Amino acid sequence: MKFLKFALVFAAGAFLARAAGPHRLAAQDLEPAQLLNPPSDSWPLYHGDYSGRRHSRLTQITRQNVANLSLAWAFQTDQPAEIKSSPLLVDGILYFTVPDNIWAVDARSGHLIWHFNHPTTIGEHIGHRGVAMYKGWLYFTTPDAHLISLNAKDGTVRWDKVLGDVRRGYWSTMAPLVVKNHVIAGVGGDLDNLPGFLRAFDPDTGAVQWEWDATTPAGTPNGTTGGMTWVTGTYDPVLNLIFWGTGNPTPVLNGASRPGDDRWTCSIVALNPDTGVLAWGFSVSPHDTHDWDAVETPVLVDADFHGRPTKMLMQSSRNGYFFVLDRTNGKSLLTAPFGPTNWALGIDKQGRPIPNPDKEPKPDGRFIAPDEGGMTNYRSPSFDPKTGLFIVDAHPSYSIYFTKPADGNYGWAGADYGLWGKGVIEAIDYQTGKIRWSHEVGAGGSGAGVLTTDAGLTFTGDSTGDILALATSDGRTLWHAQTGAPMQTSPITYLLDGRQYVLAGSGGVMFAWALPQGAQSADRAEAHASKK
Amino acid sequence: MKASSFVKSFLRVAFPIAAVLLFAGPLIQAPVREVFAAASVQASSSAQPGPQTAKTEPPPPSVAATARKGPELSPEAAAGAALFQQNCSFCHGRDAMGGETGPDLTRSKLVLADRDGSTISAVVREGRMNGDKRMPAFQLSDPQLASLVAFIRARVVAARAMHGGRSGVDVADLQTGNVQSGIDYFNGAGGCIKCHSPSGDLAGIANRYQGLQLEERMLYPRGAKSTVTVTLPSGNKITGTLAFLNEFTVALTDASGTYKSWPAGAVKFKLDSPVLAHVDLFSKYTDDDIHNLMAYLQTLR
Numbered sequence: 001m002k003f004l005k006f007a008l009v010f011a012a013g014a015f016l017a018r019a020a021g022p023h024r025l026a027a028q029d030l031e032p033a034q035l036l037n038p039p040s041d042s043w044p045l046y047h048g049d050y051s052g053r054r055h056s057r058l059t060q061i062t063r064q065n066v067a068n069l070s071l072a073w074a075f076q077t078d079q080p081a082e083i084k085s086s087p088l089l090v091d092g093i094l095y096f097t098v099p100d101n102i103w104a105v106d107a108r109s110g111h112l113i114w115h116f117n118h119p120t121t122i123g124e125h126i127g128h129r130g131v132a133m134y135k136g137w138l139y140f141t142t143p144d145a146h147l148i149s150l151n152a153k154d155g156t157v158r159w160d161k162v163l164g165d166v167r168r169g170y171w172s173t174m175a176p177l178v179v180k181n182h183v184i185a186g187v188g189g190d191l192d193n194l195p196g197f198l199r200a201f202d203p204d205t206g207a208v209q210w211e212w213d214a215t216t217p218a219g220t221p222n223g224t225t226g227g228m229t230w231v232t233g234t235y236d237p238v239l240n241l242i243f244w245g246t247g248n249p250t251p252v253l254n255g256a257s258r259p260g261d262d263r264w265t266c267s268i269v270a271l272n273p274d275t276g277v278l279a280w281g282f283s284v285s286p287h288d289t290h291d292w293d294a295v296e297t298p299v300l301v302d303a304d305f306h307g308r309p310t311k312m313l314m315q316s317s318r319n320g321y322f323f324v325l326d327r328t329n330g331k332s333l334l335t336a337p338f339g340p341t342n343w344a345l346g347i348d349k350q351g352r353p354i355p356n357p358d359k360e361p362k363p364d365g366r367f368i369a370p371d372e373g374g375m376t377n378y379r380s381p382s383f384d385p386k387t388g389l390f391i392v393d394a395h396p397s398y399s400i401y402f403t404k405p406a407d408g409n410y411g412w413a414g415a416d417y418g419l420w421g422k423g424v425i426e427a428i429d430y431q432t433g434k435i436r437w438s439h440e441v442g443a444g445g446s447g448a449g450v451l452t453t454d455a456g457l458t459f460t461g462d463s464t465g466d467i468l469a470l471a472t473s474d475g476r477t478l479w480h481a482q483t484g485a486p487m488q489t490s491p492i493t494y495l496l497d498g499r500q501y502v503l504a505g506s507g508g509v510m511f512a513w514a515l516p517q518g519a520q521s522a523d524r525a526e527a528h529a530s531k532k
Numbered sequence: 533m534k535a536s537s538f539v540k541s542f543l544r545v546a547f548p549i550a551a552v553l554l555f556a557g558p559l560i561q562a563p564v565r566e567v568f569a570a571a572s573v574q575a576s577s578s579a580q581p582g583p584q585t586a587k588t589e590p591p592p593p594s595v596a597a598t599a600r601k602g603p604e605l606s607p608e609a610a611a612g613a614a615l616f617q618q619n620c621s622f623c624h625g626r627d628a629m630g631g632e633t634g635p636d637l638t639r640s641k642l643v644l645a646d647r648d649g650s651t652i653s654a655v656v657r658e659g660r661m662n663g664d665k666r667m668p669a670f671q672l673s674d675p676q677l678a679s680l681v682a683f684i685r686a687r688v689v690a691a692r693a694m695h696g697g698r699s700g701v702d703v704a705d706l707q708t709g710n711v712q713s714g715i716d717y718f719n720g721a722g723g724c725i726k727c728h729s730p731s732g733d734l735a736g737i738a739n740r741y742q743g744l745q746l747e748e749r750m751l752y753p754r755g756a757k758s759t760v761t762v763t764l765p766s767g768n769k770i771t772g773t774l775a776f777l778n779e780f781t782v783a784l785t786d787a788s789g790t791y792k793s794w795p796a797g798a799v800k801f802k803l804d805s806p807v808l809a810h811v812d813l814f815s816k817y818t819d820d821d822i823h824n825l826m827a828y829l830q831t832l833r
Contacts, residue, residue, distance in 0.1 A: 125618050365747070
């Protein structure tokens with residue numbers, strides 16, 4: 001019996017050693033076709049896959065053993081910016097960012113492979129969300145609104161193209177989306193009256209393939225500017241459509257100069273990835289005057305809706321409403337608030353909230369829920385297929401909004417002040433919009449993204465620096481660990497050499513969590529030693 | 533187990549250890565730290581440009597060209613403008629007059645009272661992460677800080693020159709309410725009278741706070757203290773000012789100023805948090821209620 005056990009361990013070890021060997025030396029090469037069905041030893045897209053569900057099939061970490069989760073490694077970036085990026089994982093190497101910086105890190109050990117550090121002296125340094133990859137090349141946006149292509153092997157720059165004109169007020173923080181041979185990148189730029197846009201670049205040459213403009217040029221009579229495209233979209237290869245959320249209109253708090261719905265700001269749009277041609281658009285916040293970008297992930301789910309198989313798109317939006325659309329045509333299936341809102345008169349026949357004109361900012365102030373940060377923000381929600389729950393880090397909150405003629409009609413054009421808020425992880429039933437469970441994560445708000453797994457686990461964070469593992473079925477806490485700063489990333493997970501890792505950044509540190517190593521740890525050490 | 537063994541110091545900003553604890557107790561919601569999880573900015577550790585890749589663009593225009601009109605900037609202020617645009621403008625606005633989450637610096641008491649730039653510099657260097665503030669610290673050199681101060685001062689001068697066309701929130705903007713309706717709300721629907729008194733805690737409130745500051749405090753007084761009574765397994769009770777609370781840890785500061793904390797699942801505790809009455813009102817307020825209440829409070833001099 002003892003011999004048998006030994007033999008089994010040995011056999012397993014030999015298998016793992018073989019599996020580990022070739023991966024270590026594999027070239028970083030990511031064919032676009034691999035993106036259609038990413039294996040569990042990778043996280044090759046911002047959202048892990050094209051659906052934006054941030055749901056993993058991995059089940060090594062379970063509800064039963066998650067209490068044993070411990071630190072596999074921590075990577076200290078040793079600089080002041082918070083990590084807000086979602087890492088990419090390709091061939092055992094992680095890539096994550098802060099403005100002007102990329103780190104390539106061994107996903108098994110956390111040791112540094114290379115570091116790209118290119119300080120820009122102009123443009124907004126507000127945050128950075130990650131890189132994209134095509135074959136052996138990375139794509140990285142910069143505070144001065146350039147798109148840079150780098151060699152994934154060593155971080156050397158291949159080309160550097162202008163994405164937006166920093167002199168006019170554009171910057172970029174987002175992780176591009178690779179679809180076939182298109183690198184699709186967007187911009188930020190709320191401080192000026194500028195149209196938002198998406199641009200597709202040739203992955204090899206950097207030549208612009210197409211541009212889609214969210215709004216009209218500044219000065220267009222009764223037109224609006226804005227509609228920034230600062231969070232990565234999703235893609236349906238069957239419909240051949242990309243889905244993208246757009247930001248608020250500008251001027252931001254004063255809507256007088258831009259009457260009407262302000263298309264396509266605060267909207268979800270479906271575009272052809274080969275041409276950039278708009279297939280449909282849906283106004284999430286018609287005529288926004290509260291800075292509620294609708295850039296939150298357009299999550300793609302194929303499932304029954306009220307008994308009918310439906311290709312859906314779901315968004316928990318910054319304006320406080322949860323939307324379910326038919327993504328073949330952009331028609332509304334469900335619109336429901338997921339926290340306190342007081343700015344809409346109701347929902348129109350197209351499923352859009354009807355903005356209350358009296359809740360637009362005024363000289364003597366208007367009391368508004370949610371606040372400007374919104375009911376949720378850029379960190380990703382997750383959809384769990386088994387339970388049908390859409391899980392989001394929500395932010396019930398109140399604020400006061402002001403604008404007066406002296407604030408003008410350029411850029412911010414007013415002032416607003418947050419009064420109070422808290423963080424609540426909410427599990428929304430997509431069929432009804434009802435909140436199945438909620439789990440409070442602290443005063444102010446958490447800001448953490450959400451990841452679910454097939455083992456029935458939900459990973460997220462609280463406002464006081466804990467990473468949390470919750471039961472997806474009812475939201476109870478199964479495990480936590482204090483990290484010293486609130487998580488500002490969306491967690492990811494992957495399996496390497498038979499070990500499942502959960503990765504999340506807090507402050508300037510990236511943490512990798514895994515179950516304590518058993519037999520495989522000795523085997524891995526052996527495999528490593530034998531190569532020397 | 534002796535009660536005292538539960539007492540442990542709790543280092544909140546410690547390097548993390550994989551603490552494997554299994555508490556699923558109910559989370560008592562309390563305004564422990566009013567942390568707004570907004571985007572935070574990056575401090576660029578150096579103003580020196582890095583190795584430039586193939587960029588052939590001209591430099592950006594000076595802030596005067598893009599912000600609201602102001603006087604020409606000195607070279608020092610212009611250098612500060614560049615730093616400000618990279619690190620500060622997202623929150624405080626390109627013209628330092630307020631923006632997404634950050635206050636109008638041209639009206640800031642701290643800015644206006646700072647004669648030699650040392651207070652502004654200290655805030656930039658140290659950040660303001662305490663209480664409800666979420667401003668990160670920036671690692672800037674002395675010359676960089678001096679230029680940032682020069683830019684902010686230039687913006688103060690420019691804002692003053694706006695005279696009647698002053699943007700932002702003025703005391704005069706907050707005078708649209710009706711005093712009698714405010715008194716009625718205070719004593720009636722608002723229920724303010726249950727905790728507050730115009731001749732007691734609120735006497736002279738309008739002398740202590742004005743305008744927007746008064747309105748913000750009226751709606752939610754940040755930093756208000758809560759009291760917590762912790763019952764240890766031994767049956768002993770300890771009461772103090774709530775110092776920390778999440779679903780894992782409850783902590784208080786006792787009368788001697790000592791910080792004490794316990795695993796939240798291992799003790800019983802009762803929270804007395806009068807400020808939550810303000811939160812209860814949020815879903816009930818009309819804008820008129822707020823303006824009327826504001827009109828009334830401004831009479832309490």
